[in-house]
Amino acid sequence: MDYTFVSPKTEEELVKELNDENTYLMSGGTDLLVKIRIGKVKPKKIVSLSKIPTLHFINETDDELIVGATVTHTDLLEYSPLKEEFPILFDAIYTIGSPQIRNRGTLVGNVVNASPAGDSLLALYLLEAEIELSDGKVVKIENFITGPSKTILSSRQYVRAIHIPKSKWDIYYFEKVGQRNAMTISVVSVGWLIKCKGDSVKEMRMAFGSVAPTVIRLRDVEEFAKGKKITKEFVDEISKMVKDDVKPIDDVRASASYRKRLSSNIVYRMIEEGIKC
Numbered sequence: 344m345d346y347t348f349v350s351p352k353t354e355e356e357l358v359k360e361l362n363d364e365n366t367y368l369m370s371g372g373t374d375l376l377v378k379i380r381i382g383k384v385k386p387k388k389i390v391s392l393s394k395i396p397t398l399h400f401i402n403e404t405d406d407e408l409i410v411g412a413t414v415t416h417t418d419l420l421e422y423s424p425l426k427e428e429f430p431i432l433f434d435a436i437y438t439i440g441s442p443q444i445r446n447r448g449t450l451v452g453n454v455v456n457a458s459p460a461g462d463s464l465l466a467l468y469l470l471e472a473e474i475e476l477s478d479g480k481v482v483k484i485e486n487f488i489t490g491p492s493k494t495i496l497s498s499r500q501y502v503r504a505i506h507i508p509k510s511k512w513d514i515y516y517f518e519k520v521g522q523r524n525a526m527t528i529s530v531v532s533v534g535w536l537i538k539c540k541g542d543s544v545k546e547m548r549m550a551f552g553s554v555a556p557t558v559i560r561l562r563d564v565e566e567f568a569k570g571k572k573i574t575k576e577f578v579d580e581i582s583k584m585v586k587d588d589v590k591p592i593d594d595v596r597a598s599a600s601y602r603k604r605l606s607s608n609i610v611y612r613m614i615e616e617g618i619k620c
């Protein structure tokens with residue numbers, strides 16, 4: 344491990360440090376330092392973001408919440424409007440690691456790490472978050488992440504912030520199934536948001552984590568749900584569609600067939616939990 348470590352104090356200084364592919368940005372370091380230790384990445388230079396004040400902010404407008412690059416999971420959990428306005432994001436972040444990991448790890452780090460098991464990602468896909476890049480471009484999260492640990496970022500770019508549009512949902516649900524209850528990476532995660540009209544679904548968004556190279560939205564299920572009542576027959580149909588849509592792999596945490604079965608069964612939570620419009 345032979346690398347230099349720099350800690351710029353402004354974004355102008357930061358840009359000057361981003362000069363080759365072996366330079367790595369570090370926010371909380373909870374992913375990066377693990378990858379360095381196991382030899383998965385071999386940096387020549389690490390650029391810490393922690394001393395740049397313009398990256399540490401949470402702003403709100405009428406339409407969106409904007410979370411700066413160095414905002415930690417704990418900062419967000421302590422930001423009181425989050426639970427009220429974005430309960431699914433609050434719940435997802437609350438399941439990340441341990442208090443120590445949440446004190447250091449950032450929302451942006453979780454996104455750039457681009458794991459299909461990244462817990463905040465599931466909520467951010469459902470909320471249709473957008474990623475603000477250092478050159479001012481703003482990209483939908485689904486277009487920003489291109490595969491496991493892969494994003495569209497070039498070595499000269501960094502993420503400034505995440506924009507999360509505000510919208511009111513009548514029902515939200517998030518569940519992370521892991522091998523144990525605490526400090527666990529999900530075997531499958533699921534979330535949905537529902538707007539109701541009378542006793543039927545007006546709009547539904549559904550996403551799964553850990554069942555494909557990236558978090559996935561199930562657009563066919565979302566389309567099918569429009570105008571339907573949440574009944575056992577409705578969930579039977581969704582369950583079949585989920586089974587076709589998810590494309591998990593075998594890994595050390597679970598087999599592909601177990602993940603497929605789990606994904607198609609987990610939507611029955613709608614019935615078990617008495618979820619209704």
Ligand SMILES: Cc1cc2nc3c(=O)[nH]c(=O)nc-3n(C[C@H](O)[C@H](O)[C@H](O)COP(=O)(O)OP(=O)(O)OC[C@H]3O[C@@H](n4cnc5c(N)ncnc54)[C@H](O)[C@@H]3O)c2cc1C
Nearest residue numbers: 370371372373374375439440448449452453455461462502
């Ligand atoms: C014990 C343990 C438990 C964990 N449990 C969970 C869990 O339950 N759920 C979960 O989702 N994750 C979990 N993680 C993973 C990790 O904590 C999160 O992904 C965290 O949010 C990463 O944030 P960070 O600030 O530490 O990222 P860092 O490690 O600093 O960075 C992660 C990646 O993003 C890049 N990066 C960081 N900031 C920027 C930026 N502004 N612009 C461009 N690139 C950037 C880095 O170069 C690196 O490639 C766990 C990790 C550990 C060690």
